[in-house]
Amino acid sequence: MKFLMNTGRTVNQGVTVENKGSAEYAREASTCFMHGFDMLELGVDDGDPVLVRGPAGEVVMRAEASVEVEIGTVFVPYGPYANHILAADTRSTGMPDFKSHEVEIEPTDEEPKSVYGLMEDLGGLAYDR
Amino acid sequence: MIVKDAVCPFCGCLCDDIEVEVEVESGRVVGVTNACDLGATKFLGGERLKTPIRREGKTWKEISYDEAIRYAAEMLLDAERPLLYGWSGTHGEAQCVGVHMAELVRGVIDNTSSVCHGPSVLAIQEVGHPGCTLGVVKNRADVVIYWGSNPIDAHPRHLSRYTCYAEGFFLENSFRDRKVIVVDVRKTRTANIADEFVMVRPGGDYAVLSALRAIVRGKTDTIPPTVAGVTRDQLIRVADLCLNAKFGAVYFGLGLTMIPGKNKNVRNAIELVTELNRHTKFTISAMRGHYNVYGSNEVNTWMTGYPFAIDFSRGIAFYNPGETTAVDILARKECDAALIVGSDPAAHFPRKCIEHLAEIPVVQLDPYPNATTAFCSVQIPVAVTGVDAEGTAYRMDGVPIRTKKVVSSDYLSDEDVLTRMYVLMQEALKR
Numbered sequence: 001m002k003f004l005m006n007t008g009r010t011v012n013q014g015v016t017v018e019n020k021g022s023a024e025y026a027r028e029a030s031t032c033f034m035h036g037f038d039m040l041e042l043g044v045d046d047g048d049p050v051l052v053r054g055p056a057g058e059v060v061m062r063a064e065a066s067v068e069v070e071i072g073t074v075f076v077p078y079g080p081y082a083n084h085i086l087a088a089d090t091r092s093t094g095m096p097d098f099k100s101h102e103v104e105i106e107p108t109d110e111e112p113k114s115v116y117g118l119m120e121d122l123g124g125l126a127y128d129r
Numbered sequence: 130m131i132v133k134d135a136v137c138p139f140c141g142c143l144c145d146d147i148e149v150e151v152e153v154e155s156g157r158v159v160g161v162t163n164a165c166d167l168g169a170t171k172f173l174g175g176e177r178l179k180t181p182i183r184r185e186g187k188t189w190k191e192i193s194y195d196e197a198i199r200y201a202a203e204m205l206l207d208a209e210r211p212l213l214y215g216w217s218g219t220h221g222e223a224q225c226v227g228v229h230m231a232e233l234v235r236g237v238i239d240n241t242s243s244v245c246h247g248p249s250v251l252a253i254q255e256v257g258h259p260g261c262t263l264g265v266v267k268n269r270a271d272v273v274i275y276w277g278s279n280p281i282d283a284h285p286r287h288l289s290r291y292t293c294y295a296e297g298f299f300l301e302n303s304f305r306d307r308k309v310i311v312v313d314v315r316k317t318r319t320a321n322i323a324d325e326f327v328m329v330r331p332g333g334d335y336a337v338l339s340a341l342r343a344i345v346r347g348k349t350d351t352i353p354p355t356v357a358g359v360t361r362d363q364l365i366r367v368a369d370l371c372l373n374a375k376f377g378a379v380y381f382g383l384g385l386t387m388i389p390g391k392n393k394n395v396r397n398a399i400e401l402v403t404e405l406n407r408h409t410k411f412t413i414s415a416m417r418g419h420y421n422v423y424g425s426n427e428v429n430t431w432m433t434g435y436p437f438a439i440d441f442s443r444g445i446a447f448y449n450p451g452e453t454t455a456v457d458i459l460a461r462k463e464c465d466a467a468l469i470v471g472s473d474p475a476a477h478f479p480r481k482c483i484e485h486l487a488e489i490p491v492v493q494l495d496p497y498p499n500a501t502t503a504f505c506s507v508q509i510p511v512a513v514t515g516v517d518a519e520g521t522a523y524r525m526d527g528v529p530i531r532t533k534k535v536v537s538s539d540y541l542s543d544e545d546v547l548t549r550m551y552v553l554m555q556e557a558l559k560r
Contacts, residue, residue: 004331006314006315006331007387008279008282008283008383008384009279009282009283009418010282011166011167011281011282011285014139014140014166014167014170014282014283015166015167015170016170018170018171018174018175018496018497018499019175019176019497020473020476020497020498020499020500021498021499029476056479056480056481057480067316068315068316068317068318069315070314070315070328073314073315073331075315078476078477079476079477080475080476080477080500083476083477083478083479083480083483084480085480086479086480087479087481088456088457088459088460088478088479088480088481088482089460090451090454090456090457091389091391091451092450092451092452093247093248093251093391093392093450093451093454094239094243094244094247094248094437094438094450094451094454094455094456094457095243095244095247095248095386095387095391095454095456096244096387096456096479097387097388097389098244098383098387099331099383099384099387099388100331100332100387100388100389115476115500116500116503119475119483119500119503119504120503122480122483122484122487123484123487123488123504124475124483124486124487124500124503124504125184125187125189125503126503127182127189127498127502127503127508
């Protein structure tokens with residue numbers, strides 16, 4: 001199913017932002033907040049993994065119902081999961097379209113990767129000490 | 130020991146009423162009063178990097194500060210087109226050294242405003258900024274509009290210190306007398322406390338702003354039954370609230386800058402405020418994110434003439450957002466080295482940019498391991514400004530505030546590290 005993905009700040013994202021290697025940060029930044037009806041249609045429950053595909057690639061997140069989100073849209077806290085699939089085009093402003101990307105979402109059996117797992121996919125090296 | 134009136138180095142509110150309890154024996158912060166969750170967590174700190182680290186193949190090696198600083202200086206000197214990025218998570222004095230350094234190596238210096246309120250700066254350059262300090266809003270505003278911003282999550286004390294729940298000198302009962310309007314595409318937690326919540330269809334902010342401008346201009350009969358999902362009746366109600374305000378204040382967030390239209394959305398919001406000023410007093414300001422992102426704009430502007438995205442490759446300051454901004458330079462695979470200070474682009478930039486970071490030498494100054502650490506050739510841990518280093522930061526309304534050092538540590542500050550790098554670079558260029 002197609003959705004419009006919005007990203008933004010949440011308190012939990014802000015509280016864990018200085019500890020990006022933590023499970024709490026990864027959990028928050030990989031949460032895909034959705035409307036309950038859309039989740040019904042997709043056949044996913046709270047905490048189920050979903051594959052989110054955007055213009056730059058795909059990433060696994062976990063779905064969570066939210067009363068703040070409208071049907072047809074999803075909200076993902078700022079962070080490496082949403083950015084993994086966003087296009088870098090800035091339309092000559094310096095600013096990518098962080099809050100308005102069309103994405104495709106489907107249920108999956110895969111688990112979300114860790115933040116360093118995502119970074120290693122892009123050529124980085126985990127620092128886990 | 131209690132440190133009073135400490136300054137919180139998290140968001141642009143730069144709250145200066147924090148009480149920090151420090152355990153004298155260990156020199157650690159053990160309690161924080163008055164701060165929000167975000168600020169308290171920052172003061173209490175996490176697991177910091179203990180020494181500089183250097184990537185060697187598939188492993189990390191601990192190295193000395195001298196070696197790390199030498200590596201960083203040589204990396205910038207050897208580069209053809211270095212990018213110096215970040216700067217919003219550090220103090221103004223360090224930002225000054227960064228600008229000098231960028232000029233010395235003819236690099237590009239950009240700050241995180243290019244991915245937050247850069248478009249707002251572009252709009253302000255087009256039509257100006259009818260703003261004011263937060264104190265004026267606190268004491269006078271009887272209508273406050275949060276447009277595309279969600280302070281309960283991003284600036285939790287903005288409401289209690291300056292708007293909804295703050296006492297106002299010229300308001301008899303500010304909680305009752307102050308009307309709060311929230312405009313957003315989501316029914317956020319801030320929307321839940323609004324007197325009037327305007328839910329806009331995604332991407333419809335420009336049209337709603339234009340409709341409000343038309344009503345304020347007396348052209349109500351031109352408004353269709355709905356505009357981007359907002360009913361005509363509600364638009365008229367919101368316009369009336371604004372027109373009847375004694376003093377109104379608009380605070381806008383990334384909900385205007387990160388959607389199509391970007392700077393033009395902000396321009397339209399500023400022009401709505403200009404229209405309203407024909408009838409009453411109204412101001413507009415950006416909800417700045419990092420505690421000193423405003424400072425990075427200020428420092429860059431008074432040193433180079435431009436607020437961000439400054440390219441010194443011509444030997445003079447050149448500014449062209451969309452070309453000289455960090456995301457564009459990385460996405461075009463243009464820079465051949467990157468110095469990152471006080472930010473984490475690997476967590477906050479699109480994938481294509483990060484893929485290029487993996488291909489070039491990167492040095493990062495940051496107290497904590499973060500996503501960008503994975504791409505570092507060298508990371509240098511530094512003191513946290515406002516915790517174990519002091520320095521000047523600019524609040525979201527442009528007021529400079531000196532952050533305090535509440536504990537002592539052996540970590541060098543950003544300014545110390547950058548100054549040592551800069552001295553090495555000057556010496557190398559003299560030879």
